[in-house]
Amino acid sequence: MNWFHIASQSLLNRKTTALLTLFMLAISISLILTVDRIRVDTKENFSNTLSGTDLILGARTGSLNLLLYSVFRIGNASNNIGWASYLELTENEAVAWAVPISLGDSHKGYKVVGTTTDYFKYYQFSRGQSLEIYQGKAFENVFDVVLGYQVAKKLGYQLGEQLVLSHGIGNTSFKEHDDKPFSVVGILKPTGTPVDQSLHISLEGMSAIHINWRNGFEIPGMNITAEQALQMDLTPKTITAALIGMKSRIQTFQFQRMVNDYRNEPLMAIIPGATLAELWQMMSIAEQSLLAISAMVIVTGLLGMMTVILAGLNERRREMAILRALGCPASNIVLLLVLEAGFYGLSGLLLGYGLHLFWVAIASNLMMSLYGIELSMNLPNLTMLWVMTGFLVSSFLIGIVPGIKAYRQSLTDGLTLRT
């Protein structure tokens, strides 16, 4: 039976209040850890998604919008690029490579990317890593599809499987392209980017499934079978965006200006890194305020704990008087309350960390399906370790306030028990 035992037994005696206080602290600490985890992982994920692409070409819109829909599959394109304009622009001397991207269809909530096999060659993520085939091969035929890793995993698809794409984007699809099924010829290795959440088909495949469609609507009564479609001209009419690599970095700005001044249709080219920086800039206020709010929640939690302990002191006058009568030094009364506060702090921290992992596990699924971002269960970063240490130390220090009050109270009360 030591001081820790007495402090914990005394606390156990007030377990409803103690548990509630503990939860209050745990929730406050788990909030800041989770907010920070989402912040850090989102940033890292975004930064790692695209590498080696100098420019993104698209219809004129907000640069952020173009970046989000072309690379992160967030949001939708409002306009397309004419195939002829694309060809004309990318014929330019300065362009080393160009990969067209055509979006707009989906399969069970996963987005379909129409592109060329150059995509597998030139698309790079996370500091210059290229896509790799995990099983099978790249698409060759019109009705071939290559799956991102998560698509195959989540939907349980194997090579050779037949699947039907849906027109439009969303889980509950509007219209299926069920007359022209695709067969799985390849599955990509995991990348931790939106590529994992995408299905890749050829531009010709994209044209083929839309051959009886005009302006987003199926032409009534027009039925063209898959076999018939193969005989037709499947050259795309439009694409959504294009990833472009320049021969030299210096020509990037020049080419960008050229695109922006292009007369035949309103187009734009963005530098992904610069646009991402713009995004962070925009986000930083939100980021800072979220962190500030979380920090305030922690402060509120600690103040709440102090209030709970202070409010409890009156009921514990007898306990203190008994301890004093037994010869307990007044300084140990302070210790008792510091221990109690510290106990709240430590167990609040541990429980809060557990709660944080629980939130991450829940949010991870959501973030994965909404944005293709996987949250990690990594240890908190240095800043968060400081926050946690600060929290723990403050919880002990805060115990001094009720400690001193109890000390004073025990001196004025003496050994007289009034209740």
Next chain:
Amino acid sequence: MNTIVIDNLEFSWSIGASNLLTIPELKVAKGEHLFVHGSSGTGKSTLLNLISGVILPDSGTIELMGAQTSSINQRRRDKIRANHIGYIFQQFNLLPYLSVLQNVLMPLKFSKSRKLNAEKNHNSSEQAAIHWLNELNIPSKLHTAPIAKLSVGQQQRVAAARALIGSPDIIIADEPTSSLDQDNVENFMHTLIEESAIIDASIVFVSHDKTLKKYFDKDFELRVAK
């Protein structure tokens, strides 16, 4: 030898107020049993606080086991209280979150000398606690019970066991029988006097009930201050 010596003591709770207590002289010899009586508000509990060294006299001195408590620091006064005094309150003596046995063991936590005494006389602290609980007729099935399971009389007897463990030199009791019925009072008084005699402890027993005077060697009356 005297366990308590009070000399020219004056005390008032607030500065400038007239003295609540004025005691020219009061001595308690080792093993002597003193009965302090007086009507409500005469300062009986205040006197016990002074003797215990929880509060200090405005003037005069109090000697406890030869040490002048008014001239030493608070920490040492706490130490002297832990080592030499067993304290029994009017009621609600026990910590509700500890078992009966743990409550009885508490004084040994604060005093090494009482712990050594207990171990010397009864082999171990636990055995000492069990011994005193048995002496005070607490059935052994209650030893590990939470104190909420005890009757008021039983609680007071457990408090007495706690005061007696480790053989302190002084037992201080502040109206410990006022919440007991007549039979229980007799029983409690007899055991307390007998057991204190066994360990040769002085008793300072406070009550406004003058009928209890018969149990004591000596009595001291507090009167309303003029």
